[in-house]
Amino acid sequence: MKIIRDDNFFMNLAINIAKRNRGMTGVNPSVGCVVVSKSKTIISTGSTGTNGSPHAEKVALDGINIEAGSTLYTTLEPCFHSGKNPPCVNEIIKSGVKRVVVASLDKNPLVNGKGIKKLKNSGITVLKGVLTEETEDLYNEFFNRVSYGVPGINIKIASSADGKTALKNGKSKWITNKLSRNYGHKLRLFNDGIMVGINTILKDNPSLTCRLPGLTNFSPSRIVMDTNLKVPINSKIINTAEKNETIIFTSKFSSERKIKILKNKGVKVIKIPKTKQGLSLNSALKFLGKKEYNSLLIEGGNKLIASAITSSHLNKVFWFSSEKIIGEEGKPSIGKLNINNLDNSPNLFLQNMINLDNNYLKVYRVRK
Amino acid sequence: MKIIRDDNFFMNLAINIAKRNRGMTGVNPSVGCVVVSKSKTIISTGSTGTNGSPHAEKVALDGINIEAGSTLYTTLEPCFHSGKNPPCVNEIIKSGVKRVVVASLDKNPLVNGKGIKKLKNSGITVLKGVLTEETEDLYNEFFNRVSYGVPGINIKIASSADGKTALKNGKSKWITNKLSRNYGHKLRLFNDGIMVGINTILKDNPSLTCRLPGLTNFSPSRIVMDTNLKVPINSKIINTAEKNETIIFTSKFSSERKIKILKNKGVKVIKIPKTKQGLSLNSALKFLGKKEYNSLLIEGGNKLIASAITSSHLNKVFWFSSEKIIGEEGKPSIGKLNINNLDNSPNLFLQNMINLDNNYLKVYRVRK
Numbered sequence: 001m002k003i004i005r006d007d008n009f010f011m012n013l014a015i016n017i018a019k020r021n022r023g024m025t026g027v028n029p030s031v032g033c034v035v036v037s038k039s040k041t042i043i044s045t046g047s048t049g050t051n052g053s054p055h056a057e058k059v060a061l062d063g064i065n066i067e068a069g070s071t072l073y074t075t076l077e078p079c080f081h082s083g084k085n086p087p088c089v090n091e092i093i094k095s096g097v098k099r100v101v102v103a104s105l106d107k108n109p110l111v112n113g114k115g116i117k118k119l120k121n122s123g124i125t126v127l128k129g130v131l132t133e134e135t136e137d138l139y140n141e142f143f144n145r146v147s148y149g150v151p152g153i154n155i156k157i158a159s160s161a162d163g164k165t166a167l168k169n170g171k172s173k174w175i176t177n178k179l180s181r182n183y184g185h186k187l188r189l190f191n192d193g194i195m196v197g198i199n200t201i202l203k204d205n206p207s208l209t210c211r212l213p214g215l216t217n218f219s220p221s222r223i224v225m226d227t228n229l230k231v232p233i234n235s236k237i238i239n240t241a242e243k244n245e246t247i248i249f250t251s252k253f254s255s256e257r258k259i260k261i262l263k264n265k266g267v268k269v270i271k272i273p274k275t276k277q278g279l280s281l282n283s284a285l286k287f288l289g290k291k292e293y294n295s296l297l298i299e300g301g302n303k304l305i306a307s308a309i310t311s312s313h314l315n316k317v318f319w320f321s322s323e324k325i326i327g328e329e330g331k332p333s334i335g336k337l338n339i340n341n342l343d344n345s346p347n348l349f350l351q352n353m354i355n356l357d358n359n360y361l362k363v364y365r366v367r368k
Numbered sequence: 369m370k371i372i373r374d375d376n377f378f379m380n381l382a383i384n385i386a387k388r389n390r391g392m393t394g395v396n397p398s399v400g401c402v403v404v405s406k407s408k409t410i411i412s413t414g415s416t417g418t419n420g421s422p423h424a425e426k427v428a429l430d431g432i433n434i435e436a437g438s439t440l441y442t443t444l445e446p447c448f449h450s451g452k453n454p455p456c457v458n459e460i461i462k463s464g465v466k467r468v469v470v471a472s473l474d475k476n477p478l479v480n481g482k483g484i485k486k487l488k489n490s491g492i493t494v495l496k497g498v499l500t501e502e503t504e505d506l507y508n509e510f511f512n513r514v515s516y517g518v519p520g521i522n523i524k525i526a527s528s529a530d531g532k533t534a535l536k537n538g539k540s541k542w543i544t545n546k547l548s549r550n551y552g553h554k555l556r557l558f559n560d561g562i563m564v565g566i567n568t569i570l571k572d573n574p575s576l577t578c579r580l581p582g583l584t585n586f587s588p589s590r591i592v593m594d595t596n597l598k599v600p601i602n603s604k605i606i607n608t609a610e611k612n613e614t615i616i617f618t619s620k621f622s623s624e625r626k627i628k629i630l631k632n633k634g635v636k637v638i639k640i641p642k643t644k645q646g647l648s649l650n651s652a653l654k655f656l657g658k659k660e661y662n663s664l665l666i667e668g669g670n671k672l673i674a675s676a677i678t679s680s681h682l683n684k685v686f687w688f689s690s691e692k693i694i695g696e697e698g699k700p701s702i703g704k705l706n707i708n709n710l711d712n713s714p715n716l717f718l719q720n721m722i723n724l725d726n727n728y729l730k731v732y733r734v735r736k
Contacts, residue, residue, distance in 0.1 A: 302696065327700075337695025
């Protein structure tokens with residue numbers, strides 16, 4: 001079967017539809033769906049609903065008449081299993097569509113090719129692999145979670161031109177500009193959780209929410225790595241824990257009294273093992289994976305970033321940098337890595353570079 | 369007088385001709401000249417000769433007949449004074465050209481508008497300010513020298529993505545890629561001198577020459593800041609000092625015996641004052657200015673770069689960065705700057721960004 005230009009065109013539309021709801025579809029990935037008639041007219045479109053229901057295919061197929069020769073385009077393999085939603089595969093078969101084009105297979109072991117197989121067994125022609133790479137950004141973290149049981153990690157760094165995140169005296173307002181910071185809020189929207197080390201809380205007292213207008217309800221859960229449970233009871237994240245999910249990972253030695261106070265304020269306090277480098281990032285990831293967090297945005301401090309940058313679950317590094325120069329005494333972006341040979345440096349490549357009003361966002365991916 | 373499209377077109381050509389000899393015209397800036405007839409036909413072109421003679425205007429005017437209505441385009445105001453070359457202003461008047469278009473005034477106090485004035489007094493129409501900004505790269509450092517008596521400084525940094533120039537163990541081969549390193553050699557071609565601190569010599573034993581094929585003869589002078597005269601007698605730069613100009617700046621306390629040995633090897637050893645930060649960069653700059661160095665490329669180490677980045681004679685920072693990540697223990701690109709407030713950070717802006725096979729060259733200029 002040949003990929004013809006029209007398939008790329010309509011799939012591109014489906015991808016853009018999927019992107020629209022990114023960050024707002026809960027534990028489900030955001031999917032886009034387009035139904036096209038034999039004469040290449042768009043009959044309907046659909047995207048995954050807010051918090052994950054209904055699924056994109058169901059939205060697109062709802063209440064339309066399928067004529068012979070129609071094609072359904074979907075960015076992700078239709079689901080085969082019953083979760084909160086009925087299997088989309090059944091909806092498609094029922095609809096009478098005889099040709100389905102899919103961008104990305106669903107690596108979820110519950111689906112992974114089974115959806116396509118069932119469609120084919122029902123006499124539907126299936127073309128897969130159309131614009132697969134273009135859907136990477138939408139599904140990588142989700143695939144990491146369903147494949148390994150832990151969320152895909154994204155790192156956000158905001159630094160001076162020489163890679164420093166604060167002056168010696170701790171000042172960091174504002175190394176990057178407003179546009180960079182707004183883009184940072186978009187990253188918060190796209191991720192299910194945002195994680196920082198306790199020192200970031202102590203130093204900046206951040207609220208760690210997505211503050212883009214209209215999108216505050218889709219703020220990520222706030223997650224703090226806090227070995228000795230130093231988090232101040234009157235800090236912003238604790239005071240807003242009833243409204244925004246807040247998880248504190250700590251060690252088994254932390255004060256039960258403080259844990260109780262925090263729990264009363266709506267905070268989830270979770271004890272996890274310690275390693276030489278501090279609390280075990282892997283243990284935290286496993287906990288979050290079980291809670292169906294697909295993606296985790298790590299914003300600092302630099303020790304936590306150093307752990308994350310060598311993690312096998314690293315997805316991307318979003319590095320905002322300004323033209324300011326801070327010098328040697330400034331705070332480094334990334335903590336100690338113990339690299340003795342450049343070949344052992346994290347194997348990244350620069351995927352994209354975006355000019356943000358003369359700040360620069362560099363997007364690094366792990367080289368495969 | 370209106371700038372018409374043709375003037376921009378022909379001046380752009382003159383600028384490209386000027387760029388061709390950049391780095392090869394000795395103490396003279398590289399100038400491009402185009403002579404165009406009334407019917408907009410290019411009659412001749414000229415550029416400043418190797419090591420500075422003859423001047424571009426003389427080359428362009430040599431042996432041609434000027435018809436009425438011709439225009440001469442030159443990237444820099446024609447010289448008025450007799451140096452190694454006769455004044456170009458006289459050549460132009462003699463040629464019979466009645467219209468001259470100039471991109472940049474010559475800030476050399478010996479010229480600075482006098483050339484244009486004399487042309488006008490001879491009945492020649494002069495249009496100045498055509499594509500002036502486009503000639504910045506060619507003349508900024510020269511203007512710094514003729515205005516302040518010291519060369520304009522360029523800084524070259526080659527670092528990892530997190531701004532480190534070497535691992536903790538000192539390894540730095542190769543943080544950036546071959547294309548970046550070749551571009552670095554082009555910077556050496558463009559600069560009259562290349563300066564490093566003594567630790568760079570002790571660690572890397574570099575030859576500090578321009579090794580682009582065919583251009584090795586235009587290598588910059590090698591200049592070392594060496595407070596205690598630690599430079600090894602058998603280092604590459606000392607062993608090649610007879611062939612390539614080599615200057616060592618040192619303090620008055622250095623061993624006279626070693627100074628004598630170095631001088632016998634063809635090295636110029638110059639004593640300059642010390643400051644708290646080490647040898648006085650300003651004293652070195654003044655010495656080099658007197659020797660008519662227009663431009664100085666500073667390649668490291670990071671203390672020297674820290675001094676240079678806050679110098680009022682800073683022209684540009686050329687920052688090559690790769691996708692490698694080294695971490696906190698790595699060597700920082702820039703030494704201590706003692707900045708307590710971000711508003712006191714060096715006032716740079718990103719002028720250009722060049723993709724070098726997925727390394728990135730960022731060119732910063734001082735914000736005016």
